Amino acid sequence: MVWDIIIPIITLIAGLAGGFFIGVFYLRKQLEKMQSDPEMLQKMAKQMGYNMNKQQLQRAQNMMKNQKPGRK
DSSP states (O other), X not given: OOHXXXXXXXXXXXXXXXXXXXXXXXXXXXXXXXXHOHHHHHHHHHHTTOOOXXXXXXXXXXXXXXXXXXXX
């Protein structure tokens, strides 16, 4: 009877935590791909409404390479 309430709550918490960590992992992989692929970075910038020239694109790539995800 008590388990009918506890088990769904535990599975919900585990699912949320698992989904969060999978999402973070996926986002980090996408950012790593963008560092090496300028077309992908330019596509993302266009989706956000920015038009980047080659110099701005190079600067953005350098900033992303210098920044290490997960470390401060």
